[in-house]
Structure formats: structure tokens, C-alpha cells
Amino acid sequence: MTSTQKKDEIGDFSMNFGPAHPGSGNFGVKVQMQGERVLKATADPGYLHRGFEKLMEYREPMQNAVLSDRVCVLEPLQWNLVHAEAVDYLMNYDVPERAKYIRVILAELSRIQSHFIWYAVMSLGTGFMTGFNVSMGYRDYILDVFNLITGGRVYPAGYICPGGVRKDLPEKAENKILKLLPKIDYMRKFILKENPAWLARFKDVGVLSKEEAIKFGATGPVLRGSGVGADVRRDDPYEVYDELEFDIPVRDEGDGYARYCVGIQEIEESMKIITQAIDRLPKGEVRTPNLKPIVQFRKAKGEIYIRNELSRGEGAFYMVANGEKTPYRVKIRGPSFSHMIPILEYLLTGVDYADVPAIYWSLYQCPADVDR
Amino acid sequence: MFLQFIGAYTSALQMLIGEMMKMKLGIISEVFKNLFKRPMTVLFPEERIEIPERNRGEHKFDIDTCISCGSCAKICPNKAIKMVEAPPEFKEKYPKTYPQVDLGKCCFCALCEDICPKGSLTLTTYVFLATFDKDTTMRNPINVEQID
Known part of the structure; x- marks a missing residue:
């Protein structure tokens, strides 16, 4: 939206949506326009590349745990969890039961706050500032709990670390989380209220069919909004998800509104998971006993590809250890990459320019996760 | 020409009023509730939010x-x-x-x-x-x- 460039024919021109646009994050889309209609859209990533995969080859696993927060700013605890699981597998750590429950509680809280941000940016993209302000305000209550437990509001600094979690829950943390749930529920009901402006912007906009979603490699709410009920938490359970009861919301429409509805229903399921996990929270150690702050990574040998259900979709770590202090190779699979490049380009072709921000945000992306 | 504008304007207004009538009072009631709620923010130098013990600082x-x-x-x-x-x-x-x-x-x-x-x-x-x-x-x- 920042610059226009006229071509020979009147009415044909190209525009840049982002990367410095308040409604796009650190990501650009080059849009070929004919009047108000988009002819072709080309994604323009790379503005937030930090080279984590290479950096992780030069650092020890505990330092990588701190680094793994930064893969996606909006869901750092879940990225912590994926990284910790990969190292746990390579080192054959037996993670204590209490630590597993704490990991699940924090991952689900992280999912809820991430969905709140999603609602906030969807509101911001379509000019509904009230939604943005209210949603970010309620997200802050969750951040307060993160600050109490992990010591940081946004970045937990590797709180979920190889072998368990770095510290036990502080006193009365369970009560604080339980007190938080009515506030989350209030916000969820606020989001659920039917808003004609919201429906007009997202209903039948950016329709992604089931076949296309599978073909382009969509995961998470985007895939479930297109009618495929796939969720790693149920299909390939990790931590204690196989002991907990929860549903996988699926919608068949495949438009922006369906994706958003899946997200809102997931908040309810996450609340169910948190309540069950707090009820069953056992007592005991939170980190494998006799584990020094430094992980003895020289003992590890082999390779692992481990995947988790993040709030945006499927996130995975591939890690190779060959007996050195640091991992030999790390590959991160982020959920946003397939949403941001093939799916976004496909959905933007032939739509009105006014729908670009609506489709862009309804795909639930994170530019930080695309570039890594 | 002028009458056309007026006609378009009134029909748009009618649509807007119709939509507003259809809209449940949910979000509007939120506005009135917020008039009586305490603000989420504090006046920083005078008031401060309590920082938890685990917070990582200097x-x-x-x-x-x-x-x-x-x-x-x-x-x-x-x-x-x-x-x-x-x-x-x-x-x-x-x-x-x-x-x-x-x-x-x-x-x-x-x-x-x-x-x-x-x-x-x-x-x-x-x-x-x-x-x-x-x-x-x-x-x-x-x-x-x-x-x-």
C-alpha cells in the first residue's frame, strides 16, 4: 500500500502490501492489480530471517532452549516444548510426570493467548479497533500468569527445557490459573457474539477447499477449517495428551469465518485441557534428578524428527546428534510457511483488494516463523 | 442526479439501521459495562504493577x-x-x-x-x-x- 507503479495500460499497476504496513507484520506481498482486482500475488518473505537453524549448531541444548523462544514470538512456550522433546528423545531422558503436566498446562495457555492475538490482528486488519484493544487486554491476564511462573511475560527463556521444566510452579499458581479461566471464558463469549460487520468481511472470503488444503500442506486451524480433522495431539499424542479428554473442532466451509470459528472453539477445548491437567497435577520432581544445568549432549547419538500441534499448526524439529557438544544439524518445520507462501498466493488470485488483509490474517500466520 | 444520490444515501441508511436492529445488543452492552469498570492500566510513575518474584531483571x-x-x-x-x-x-x-x-x-x-x-x-x-x-x-x- 506504500507505493504505486503505473504500467503502460491504464488500470494495470502493482502494489506492495507490506512489509512496513501496520496490518501485515514483517512480511510483504507484491500484488499485481487491474483496477480493484488482484491479478497475481507474490509473497515476499525474508525480512525477519535470523538463521536459527545455523545458530543452533553452535550452541549447547540449554542455550538452544533459550533460543527456541524466538522462533515465533506469539507462541514461545510451544516452541520450547518441541525443542525440549527433541533433546529428551536424543538423550533418553525420563521426564517426570509433574513436569509433563506443567508443560501441557503452559502450552495450552500459550495456545489461548495466541488465538487471542489472532482475533486481535484479524480485527486490526479489517478496521475493528475495539476487538483489537479488548483482545490484547485480556491476553495480558495470561501474560501475568506467565510472568509469575516463568519469570518473563512474553519470553519464558527456555522454561520448558530438556529434562522437564526449569523450576517448579510457584505457590498458589494453580489457583491463579483457575481464576484466569473465567476471564478467558468471558473473552471467548465476547468473541462469539455475532457481528454483522465481521460476517460481511470474512464469510465466503478466501475459500480453501479440502483437496487444496491437503495439496498445499495446510495444518492446524486452516486445515480444520477446510473440513479435515487432523490434530497431532490426537493422531500422534505427546506428553500427556492421550490421557486427557478434548474434542477437535472441524468446520466444512473453508472460508475465513470457518477458520476463525475453529480457533474460537479451540479456546474452549484448551480450557477443558487446562482444568483436567490441574485436577490431575501430581506431586514430585519437575526435572530429571541429578541433571546438571548443562545437558551432557556428547552422550547423544542419532536423529529425531518430532512434531507437535502448535496453535498455528504442525511445528517440528529435526535434530541430528553425532557425539559433539552441539547438535550436528537442526531443521525447524514451521506451520506458517505453507500458509504464507503457496496458500496465500493461491487465495489472493482474483479477489478484491479490500479482501487482501482479511484473507492474509485469516490464514493465522506468523512472519517470524516463516523466516526463522 | 441529485435525487439519485439522495435515494442511494437513504437506502444505505436504511440498510445500516436494519443491520443494527439485527445485531444483538452484546457488543453495545459491553460499551456501557466498560463505563463502570476499573481501567486495565495504571498511572505509571505514581502507581506500579507488582512485579513477581521470579521476574528476571538486573x-x-x-x-x-x-x-x-x-x-x-x-x-x-x-x-x-x-x-x-x-x-x-x-x-x-x-x-x-x-x-x-x-x-x-x-x-x-x-x-x-x-x-x-x-x-x-x-x-x-x-x-x-x-x-x-x-x-x-x-x-x-x-x-x-x-x-x-
């Missing part, structure tokens, strides 16, 4: 318990900690090397706190660290000015 170093093992400098992911010698006037009392923290590089992960065998390097809850001067980000093991 470092606190106890030189008397430090054994100069250098573990903190080794684990630091950002290489913000450097082992330095004490100033000349203190060299007799403290002959070894001690951690000097550069808060400009620090990511406040508290790995140094976890690894310290004697608990001499800890993180406090103090977070108001904004500065105009780049040189003031260094935290030396012995604060000479304070002692004077």
Missing part, C-alpha cells in the same frame, strides 16, 4: 562468595558475561577474575543464576534499565563509585 553479584569458576561466562548464550580482574586497589583482596555483565547484550535468561554453584550471581526483579548512554550498560564486579 543482576546482583556477591563477590565474597564467588569462586571464579567461570561457569556463568561459559553458559551465557549471548556471551554477555566476561571474566575480568578486580581494579588495582582491590587486587590484593580479590586476586582472581570475576564476572562482568554487559546488560546491553544480556537476554535475561537466568542460565547464569541456575549454573552458579555458590549462588553469588542472581537476578533481581529490577527492570527499569533504559539508558541513554551505551557505557552505562556494564555491571562491574566491584562498583568503585558506590564504595567511594
